[in-house]
Amino acid sequence: MTERLYYTDSYLSYVKARVVDADPAANILYLDRTPFYPTSGGQPHDLGTISGQPVLEVIDEGQRIAHRTAVPVSENMVECQIEWARRYDHMQQHTGQHVLSAVWMELFSIPTKSFHIGAENSTVELGARDLTDEQIERAEQRANQVAREGRLVSVSFDDSQMVTGLRKPSGRDGLLRIVTIDGLDRSACGGTHVGSTAEVVPIQIRRTEKIRGNVRLEFVCGARAERRARQDYRIVAELARLTAVGLDDLPEAVNKLRVRLTEVEKDKVRLSHEVGRLEATILSTETRPSEDGIRRVALNVLTIDDAARVKAQTFVSHTKSVLLMTSTSQSGVLVACSADSGLNAGAILRDALAQTGGRGGGTATLAQGNVSDPTLTALLEEALGFSS
Ligand SMILES: [Zn+2]
Numbered sequence: 505m506t507e508r509l510y511y512t513d514s515y516l517s518y519v520k521a522r523v524v525d526a527d528p529a530a531n532i533l534y535l536d537r538t539p540f541y542p543t544s545g546g547q548p549h550d551l552g553t554i555s556g557q558p559v560l561e562v563i564d565e566g567q568r569i570a571h572r573t574a575v576p577v578s579e580n581m582v583e584c585q586i587e588w589a590r591r592y593d594h595m596q597q598h599t600g601q602h603v604l605s606a607v608w609m610e611l612f613s614i615p616t617k618s619f620h621i622g623a624e625n626s627t628v629e630l631g632a633r634d635l636t637d638e639q640i641e642r643a644e645q646r647a648n649q650v651a652r653e654g655r656l657v658s659v660s661f662d663d664s665q666m667v668t669g670l671r672k673p674s675g676r677d678g679l680l681r682i683v684t685i686d687g688l689d690r691s692a693c694g695g696t697h698v699g700s701t702a703e704v705v706p707i708q709i710r711r712t713e714k715i716r717g718n719v720r721l722e723f724v725c726g727a728r729a730e731r732r733a734r735q736d737y738r739i740v741a742e743l744a745r746l747t748a749v750g751l752d753d754l755p756e757a758v759n760k761l762r763v764r765l766t767e768v769e770k771d772k773v774r775l776s777h778e779v780g781r782l783e784a785t786i787l788s789t790e791t792r793p794s795e796d797g798i799r800r801v802a803l804n805v806l807t808i809d810d811a812a813r814v815k816a817q818t819f820v821s822h823t824k825s826v827l828l829m830t831s832t833s834q835s836g837v838l839v840a841c842s843a844d845s846g847l848n849a850g851a852i853l854r855d856a857l858a859q860t861g862g863r864g865g866g867t868a869t870l871a872q873g874n875v876s877d878p879t880l881t882a883l884l885e886e887a888l889g890f891s892s
Pocket residue numbers: 545598602691692693694695
């Protein structure tokens with residue numbers, strides 16, 4: 505059985521220990537005692553070194569804790585050094601979670617279903633369908649207020665039959681490790697915690713997300729929250745610089761830009777249609793009619809978009825006009841025939857597609873297909889009288 509030193513002293517970062525068992529093939533060591541926290545209860549394992557060799561993983565096997573190192577360690581007595589910054593961060597997140605969970609219970613009777621410390625954010629899943637912004641602000645304020653009071657965080661070992669006042673009943677039997685935040689919370693927990701709630705300030709609630717009928721709430725505590733707040737400020741300051749307004753005017757300025765962009769995009773569409781109409785009119789003027797009196801134009805365009813359709817429609821709004829438009833880059837074809845041309849655009853395109861394959865259709869004056877193929881073009885040119 506491995507003695508878990510972090511149970512009674514979360515601040516212990518260095519210790520000498522004896523190797524009691526090993527699995528050399530897997531680079532696994534078992535020690536008589538360890539300061540290394542194994543992954544469990546939503547808290548990731550510690551990192552650090554054993555006799556100078558990096559520890560990659562710490563696994564809770566129930567009675568024993570397995571330490572997996574990067575390379576084999578052959579000594580019988582080893583020096584364990586945990587990576588303190590990572591450990592202390594986990595202590596801040598974990599105690600912060602107990603404070604938050606207690607506050608959600610105290611203010612709104614909302615229980616915590618689960619907890620997880622991620623690399624960037626920590627999360628709790630709260631047993632509520634939804635949370636209001638006001639609830640989130642009140643919970644954050646209360647959590648920070650309690651934390652600033654510097655309440656003592658202590659650990660005790662109580663018999664599961666005798667223990668009282670737990671926030672959440674424990675399903676375990678025998679001796680329970682109880683983490684108590686003075687006057688606020690008692691939880692059965694195996695995690696590493698700070699000694700005073702003052703060490704987890706500030707507690708910052710971030711995103712919420714609905715999941716499995718509950719709400720997952722992201723939060724950060726202590727140094728993580730400071731880093732996040734600094735990063736948020738950098739982002740907002742950069743946005744303010746780009747929009748040339750003060751920080752507080754940013755939402756209004758961004759909204760104005762959004763409205764402006766919508767207007768500009770509408771203008772762009774209007775102008776492209778206008779250009780299409782003008783080009784069609786010039787084309788119509790410059791195109792000499794064939795012997796049958798029909799003006800025929802074949803165009804290859806980049807894309808058959810709205811502006812291209814406007815151009816085609818305008819061209820055939822003039823008397824005795826026929827237009828064939830192909831797009832090789834986007835595989836498309838468009839046929840347009842003026843009402844007095846004696847040609848039916850829809851029928852001609854359908855006939856041609858029936859021979860070459862492809863989908864399409866339209867009216868007697870305007871029809872469009874989704875293929876671009878030399879055989880199809882040749883068939884259409886013939887049917888539309890280009891070759892005569
Ligand atoms: Zn806990």
